[in-house]
Amino acid sequence: MTTAAAPEVLVETEGKIGIVTISRPQALNALSVSVMDAVVELLGGFDRDPSIHAMVLAGLPRAFAAGADIGEMKDITGAAGAEKQLSRHLSHWDKIGLLKKPLIAAVSGFALGGGCELAMACDMIVASETAVFGQPEVLIGVIAGAGGTQRLTKAVGKALSMEMNLTGRRLTAREALSFGLVNKVVPVESYLSEAKKLAHTIAAQPPLAVQAAKASVLFAVDSKLSEGLSFERQSFFRLFDTQDQKEGMKAFAEKRKPVWTGN
Numbered sequence: 001m002t003t004a005a006a007p008e009v010l011v012e013t014e015g016k017i018g019i020v021t022i023s024r025p026q027a028l029n030a031l032s033v034s035v036m037d038a039v040v041e042l043l044g045g046f047d048r049d050p051s052i053h054a055m056v057l058a059g060l061p062r063a064f065a066a067g068a069d070i071g072e073m074k075d076i077t078g079a080a081g082a083e084k085q086l087s088r089h090l091s092h093w094d095k096i097g098l099l100k101k102p103l104i105a106a107v108s109g110f111a112l113g114g115g116c117e118l119a120m121a122c123d124m125i126v127a128s129e130t131a132v133f134g135q136p137e138v139l140i141g142v143i144a145g146a147g148g149t150q151r152l153t154k155a156v157g158k159a160l161s162m163e164m165n166l167t168g169r170r171l172t173a174r175e176a177l178s179f180g181l182v183n184k185v186v187p188v189e190s191y192l193s194e195a196k197k198l199a200h201t202i203a204a205q206p207p208l209a210v211q212a213a214k215a216s217v218l219f220a221v222d223s224k225l226s227e228g229l230s231f232e233r234q235s236f237f238r239l240f241d242t243q244d245q246k247e248g249m250k251a252f253a254e255k256r257k258p259v260w261t262g263n
């Protein structure tokens with residue numbers, strides 16, 4: 001069932017997955033402080049809820065999010081004022097990137113500026129054929145402030161990231177797929193169901209191993225190979241403390257499906 005957690009953010013659960021949907025159609029899902037407050041609170045709640053194993057963050061068919069709310073930023077003057085008034089808002093994007101459970105962005109239509117940064121802060125992106133990705137902040141006199149020069153560069157490489165950040169060039173969904181920014185492109189009618197399907201597939205796996213895999217892949221983005229290999233190895237060893245490791249290997253030997261307990 002879908003209930004309104006905040007007027008413009010909807011929340012529902014479906015088995016072991018939690019779904020948060022931004023619904024602010026009149027502003028193309030522009031990410032106001034109140035929208036991001038609700039998104040972070042709801043996803044944080046799912047992250048702490050042991051019955052939820054994976055999450056989906058969705059927008060609307062016309063817009064995942066056309067950016068941070070320009071109306072809330074346009075009257076800010078001076079670097080000190082910007083830092084004072086926007087730092088808490090920036091921490092919203094950081095908090096999405098710090099969630100422990102897998103989070104899939106279901107993106108259709110515009111994913112621009114803070115919207116593109118929000119999608120990139122998720123772990124995977126399922127895009128509709130109409131999805132458009134971009135960091136157009138330069139066109140309004142600023143630059144990306146929540147990861148658009150960093151995560152995008154790590155995802156698509158320096159040359160394309162430069163072009164997107166310096167000219168506002170947008171990527172179509174197909175281009176985003178070819179550059180490795182998104183996981184799959186599907187018809188607009190099915191982008192949400194495909195994102196949920198992927199979340200259900202992940203949610204059916206042993207949750208401690210899934211979370212360890214997520215943490216290890218994210219570590220790779222930020223570290224030297226030798227440090228990453230060491231991090232991965234320690235995580236691998238730690239999973240031998242879990243009952244699901246015993247169950248998974250025992251079930252394999254007994255030629256049956258494992259029954260995961262999450263312990």
Ligand code: DAK
Pocket residue numbers: 026027028030031066067068069070071086087088089090091110112113114115136137140144145146
């Ligand atoms: N903010 C507020 N309202 C927006 C908006 C936005 N980002 N994007 C669209 N809207 C509103 C429009 O003002 C319009 O409202 P009304 O005039 O009808 O009241 C409505 O949504 C429909 O938009 P359009 O009439 O413009 O629709 P079109 O189809 O003609 O054009 C568009 C769609 C997406 C190409 C266009 O709306 C557009 O260019 N939007 C702005 C895209 C953009 O520049 N995005 C980047 C914003 S800056 C940070 C955290 C995050 C960020 C920065 C710092 N920290 C806290 C430090 C991120 C910054 C950004 O995202």
